[in-house]
Amino acid sequence: MAPIRKKKEKQQQLSRCMKKKSVAKECSSQSTNVRFNKDFGQHILKNPLVVADMVEKAALRPTDVVLEIGPGTGNLTMKLLEKSKQVVACEVDPRLVAELRKRVQPTAHSSKLQIIVGDVIKADLPFFDLCVANIPYQISSPLIFKLLLHRPLFRCAIIMFQREFALRLVAKPGEKHYCRLSVNTQILARVDHIMKIGKNNFKPPPKVDSSVVRIEPINPPPKIDYQQWDGLVRICFSRKLKMLRAIFKNNKISDLLEKNYKTFCATKNQTVPEDLNFKQFVEGILVDVKLADKRARTLDLDDFLNLLLAFNSKGIYFA
Structure with missing residues (x-):
């Protein structure tokens, strides 16, 4: 029995390895001719395992409408399209909008993608069930409250932030990072730190590490002004x-x-x-x-x- 068990384990390991290589190949197939704009905070998430983990943590359903902010060249977008009913991607850079359309158009999921071209903070957002995104870090604070005050309420958000900002979101009374942001966020939502992401997982690498945070709005929200x-x-x-x-x-x-x-x-x-x-x-x-x-x-x-x-x-x- 032992040799059979070992054989099965080796087959499972080989299968997992092949799957990771497949995901990596798919992510690396994006265009490399785009020059990223630092003014827009463009740092493309290139690690396929991080992308896969974020999608897994979102627990997507086939009926879900997903909001993605700053899709870039579409590494995360492609995975979201596979798992959901629709992806609404908000992108401010027309060059990356063109790259995203070019990447999605030949696939079977092209009809499931809706693109909003413009600043997400100023945009009128449609209904969505979840938000899954690697966002430009300079819009972190206004975006949090735009999402939490959006109606109807979404189910949850899986968002990547600059690590220090994420620590402020989840901080508890008495902790170093506890601040006004902590209080204003936690009165509206349950916030959990999911994982730390090193700067080398991005192209180009940012100057700081990042963290992925899960945000679940409190429903119904507290009745306060x-x-x-x-x-x-x-x-x-x-x-x-x-x-x-x-x-x-x-x-x-x-x-x-x-x-x-x-x-x-x-x-x-x-x-x-x-x-x-x-x-x-x-x-x-x-x-x-x-x-x-x-x-x-x-x-x-x-x-x-x-x-x-x-x-x-x-x-x-x-x-």
Whole structure:
């Protein structure tokens, strides 16, 4: 029995090896005559195993519509077309659009590809079930929130980011990379780090390593005013190592919030006490929720939600 088992194992290893070589050959068949534009953040993912891993992590269904941002010469696009109902590829560079069309046109999947030519941040995105992409890193932050505020909600996104940006997305309270981006993303989605990708997996190689992150929108989303939420979080992280009581005593912050408070009172026909010490008023709210001596980098989502509710209940708003 042992020789038969070993023979089967060797056959399986050979099969896996042949599959990897086939994928590598397919990816290397792209045009090499394109000069990549650094202004567009073009770093083409050339490692077929990374491409395969990203597609596998996406858990695509045959009925899925997939959004891809920055398809480049189509290494990832080709794999997505095989597994999905449709791929909507958004590309800003007309030269790469031409390369992508040339590559997909002779295949059986050409009718499944829709190309949006232009800046994805400015584009009106259609419905999609998933987003799978190796994006230009300079659009990382605005893209995250464009996707998370898109309706209807998508199922999940598998996106490659610059490694430091990815670490900020997944950071937890008290960790080095925990910041406003962490809080604003995690209030809207569950975020998980999937894998680290070295710079040599790209052509041309970027100056930094990358990471692939899985983003799953919270459905239904929390019922909060996102402008208010971001206004509060922005203030708290303006000096994330300082205690909140010190941050809210800053003259510029205090003056802004006092102006908002007086506007609120005017709309509600409420009288503002002439002897109101606004800084003490704000500090009293912080003390009531037991956060006056806390620092933003240690607060979790519930802390920020409770703080926002406490301020709003007293007529203090952030937008």
